[in-house]
Amino acid sequence: MSSYDQLEKIIGYSFKSKSLLLEAITHSSYAYEKKLKKNYERLEFLGDAVLELIITEYMVLKYKDLNEGILSQYRSFFVSEDFISEIAKNINLQHVIRLGKGEIVTGGSNKPSLLADTFESLLAAVYLDGGYNEARRIVLKLMSDLIDEYIQGKKIIDPKTELQKITQKEFGYLPEYNVLKEEGPEHNKSFTVEVKLHCGTFLGTGKNKKKAEMDAAKKALEFLHSSVTTN
Structure with a gap:
């Protein structure tokens, strides 16, 4: 076949x-x-x-x-x-x-x-x-x-938007993203991005800046949600 x-x-x-x-x-x-x-x-x-x-x-x-x-x-x-x-x-x-x-x-x-x-x-x-x-x-x-x-399952499909809503509503500020590192050849780059919140800094990686930001936002959300659960 x-x-x-x-x-x-x-x-x-x-x-x-x-x-x-x-x-x-x-x-x-x-x-x-x-x-x-x-x-x-x-x-x-x-x-x-x-x-x-x-x-x-x-x-x-x-x-x-x-x-x-x-x-x-x-x-x-x-x-x-x-x-x-x-x-x-x-x-x-x-x-x-x-x-x-x-x-x-x-x-x-x-x-x-x-x-x-x-x-x-x-x-x-x-x-x-x-x-x-x-x-x-x-x-x-x-x-x-x-x-x-x-x-x-109400899965998060846009972690950046979700994180922005939470920080703006609960803490009165917007998340800040910064590119820390950009590596690799043009056709296969890797980005490392940080997002800074009052409770810490979270790193994300991805093949472009947007994906790295999404990854960082997802990790920040996971931390915030776990904090709410344990408190």
């Missing part, structure tokens, strides 16, 4: 047009090297819109008690690069993406941005090949349990 057949089996969809599937998993670097006219970028543009519609529709119909502000926050998280790239890994998409030699050398198949883009292009290919209902079925098959887990 080819890797393409395995992908179809995992998502539960067999393409009528195999050329659409190949286009959906073809990075621009591969298309350039092989002198192909098409890559996944146009499909990714469509898939982004299709994914947002499916997730919005699902939440609006299932979670009737959530206002649009909360729904908007959740939607932003569920269509984020980090979240979608994990879904892509769950279906082994990293093993079928067609990459140029340069992208392979720099670990392109594991880059969250590339994985998320490829997932969206694959979704667009399903939409064009089989229609909206098929695209919706696949998204909900892969994501609905996780969406429910986050919403019903």
Whole structure:
């Protein structure tokens, strides 16, 4: 069984047009090297819109008690690069993406941005090949349990915003973030960030400044919540 057949089996969809599937998993670097006219970028543009519609529709119909502000926050998280790239890994998409030699050398198949883009292009290919209902079925098959887990478990999806709300309300100030360290080559950087609160300083790490800040905020929140529990 080819890797393409395995992908179809995992998502539960067999393409009528195999050329659409190949286009959906073809990075621009591969298309350039092989002198192909098409890559996944146009499909990714469509898939982004299709994914947002499916997730919005699902939440609006299932979670009737959530206002649009909360729904908007959740939607932003569920269509984020980090979240979608994990879904892509769950279906082994990293093993079928067609990459140029340069992208392979720099670990392109594991880059969250590339994985998320490829997932969206694959979704667009399903939409064009089989229609909206098929695209919706696949998204909900892969994501609905996780969406429910986050919403019903009231998991924190934006630790920076949550920390800001708490410090502003309880202590009357906003958290301050500072980049302490930036390491590694351009394609694989690592950031260390600190956030200072009245109760201490918390360090976070990540592949960009935003992710490092999120990590620091998450650790600060965990400390504040544990303090409340023990007191």
